[in-house]
Amino acid sequence: MTGDRAAGVFDRHRNLLFAVAYRVLGSAADAEDAVQDAWIRWSSADRSEVADPKAYLARIVTNEALARLRAAQRRREVYAGPWLPEPILTDSPADPDSVSMAMLVVLETLSPLERAVFVLREVFDFSHAEIAAAVDRSEESVRQAAHRARAHVTARRPRFAATRAQQREVTDRFFAAATGGDVNALMELLSPDVTLWTDGGGKVRQALRPVVGAAVVAAWFASLGTATYQGVAPADMSAAPAEINGMPGMVFRGHGRVIATITLDISPDGRVVAIHNVANPDKLGAVASGDHYRV
Known part of the structure; x- marks a missing residue:
């Protein structure tokens, strides 16, 4: 060749x-x-x-x-605070759930071998024999790893049935409420036990533990419209919709740089059950480049 x-x-x-x-x-x-x-x-x-x-x-x-x-x-x-994956801009993956922030967070809890086996088997449909050759394990050990990984992921990441249109609608309503400081509108959209995960990596000020509960999360987002965030005043901050990791999301910019991305996990009844906020500047390079990935 x-x-x-x-x-x-x-x-x-x-x-x-x-x-x-x-x-x-x-x-x-x-x-x-x-x-x-x-x-x-x-x-x-x-x-x-x-x-x-x-x-x-x-x-x-x-x-x-x-x-x-x-x-x-x-x-x-x-790592300082919650660790979240590095977000990327995507072009409508065939299986968006497999590359979503929520799924990648679950994959982080697998062993390296289980994670690789799950990705190759469940996402890309490699045979057990092909995976065994790829990871230098016996076919039987690969089957066992695949079974463990599938059970683990299923238990922690059930597939939500929200449609693409519903995801877009809820995301648009959420960000309109958040950027407008409308606590009541946010409360209508948030699940009572919603969890906000913020990743600043110790580089910018973010919550070091998950923020849980609709009232607390709503107040956190409502403050975006009234308080300085990462040295950027509300008047100097812009927010634009984007497809992030296969899901509708939002990119926040200010002073000529990307300062954060946010994606939502939405239940079938249109409630936001989880929010992933990445603000660590070391993880925003792929989004800042503007490149869209085919994954």
């Missing part, structure tokens, strides 16, 4: 490789690095013996992602 042909094969699978790595890592920057390392290994490999380039490349990027995830887990254990 010539260099040009090898590059063409890799480019055909690049979106898949990033999609796998991002779901395993929850970080766009780390996923990009994993894909780049996969390219280096692919370009220097003996490709004459590769019968299935897709499976071969998936194996490389999975191993690269797993190595990074194991190293990242040690850093996340001492």
